[in-house]
Amino acid sequence: MKKISILFLGFTLVLASCSNRKVSRIDPSETPDISGSWNNTDSRLTAEEMIKQSLSEKWLSNHLMEKSKKPVVIVGMVTNKSHEHIEAETFMNDLERSFIMTDKVGLVQSGKKRDQMRAEKADMQTNASVSTMKKFGLEKGADYILQGSINSIVDAYKKKKTVTYQINLELTNIETNEVVWIGEKKIAKLVKN
Numbered sequence: 060m061k062k063i064s065i066l067f068l069g070f071t072l073v074l075a076s077c078s079n080r081k082v083s084r085i086d087p088s089e090t091p092d093i094s095g096s097w098n099n100t101d102s103r104l105t106a107e108e109m110i111k112q113s114l115s116e117k118w119l120s121n122h123l124m125e126k127s128k129k130p131v132v133i134v135g136m137v138t139n140k141s142h143e144h145i146e147a148e149t150f151m152n153d154l155e156r157s158f159i160m161t162d163k164v165g166l167v168q169s170g171k172k173r174d175q176m177r178a179e180k181a182d183m184q185t186n187a188s189v190s191t192m193k194k195f196g197l198e199k200g201a202d203y204i205l206q207g208s209i210n211s212i213v214d215a216y217k218k219k220k221t222v223t224y225q226i227n228l229e230l231t232n233i234e235t236n237e238v239v240w241i242g243e244k245k246i247a248k249l250v251k252n
Contacts, residue, residue, distance in 0.1 A: 095222055095250035097145045097209070105226050106153035109242045113205075113230055114163050118239035122202065131165040132158060132230075133201035141211035141224065154205065154228075167201050203239065205230050218252040 085091070090100045113119075122130045134154050139145045158166050168176055183192045207228035214221045223245060230240040 092248065095220070095248045096143055097141070097211075097224060099149070101224065101246055102150045102153050105244050105246065106150060106157045109226070109228055109244055110154060110157035110161065112242050113228070113240050114161055116240050118203075118230065119163065121239075126202075129164055130202040131167055131199050132203045132205060133167050133169045133233075134158070135169060135204045135206040137206065137228075138208045140208050142213055142222075143211065145209055147209065150209065165199060167199055201233055203230050204233055220250050221247060222250065223247045 087099060088103070090098050092098060092100070119130070134151050137147045137151050137154070139147045155166055158164055167173070177195075180193050180195060184195075187193075205228055207226065210225045210227070212223045212225070214223075224247075226244045226246075228240075228242045229238050230242075231238050
């Protein structure tokens with residue numbers, strides 16, 4: 060009986076110590092860097108900086124001079140080659156949002172989103188009224204595709220480590236296969252345990 064009481068007391072103490080957890084809401088644009096891993100602030104700031112950088116390069120003015128209209132861009136694959144799990148799709152969404160916010164380029168859907176749009180149009184061909192049906196063959200074609208990778212280098216010794224993320228992006232003219240812009244951004248973090 061005494062053993063059961065001691066076990067019950069121990070279990071109660073463990074539960075009490077676990078209940079001291081406190082969760083607070085914070086501004087997503089000011090996420091603290093707790094683990095030293097890639098986070099939403101890294102993703103957002105990198106996307107904004109790299110898109111700003113790309114739109115200040117010669118390819119944009121050359122396109123505007125040659126075509127007299129703003130270019131249409133599609134964000135292709137950004138591959139995670141880093142040492143940790145990074146959901147590349149959230150970074151790609153940040154890139155798309157950054158392009159749209161500048162209003163200097165048009166943006167078209169890519170990948171699964173584009174396939175879903177086409178499936179919806181196909182469904183309309185039999186299920187929507189003729190006056191509201193959207194037709195095939197009227198999509199805007201992209202002039203350029205943005206692709207890239209996220210890489211990382213980790214250097215650790217005892218209770219310290221540095222993590223360096225290198226993000227590389229390339230913008231390619233789809234018609235000519237010419238690479239018109241290459242961007243690189245590095246983020247270095249020192250983590251002490």
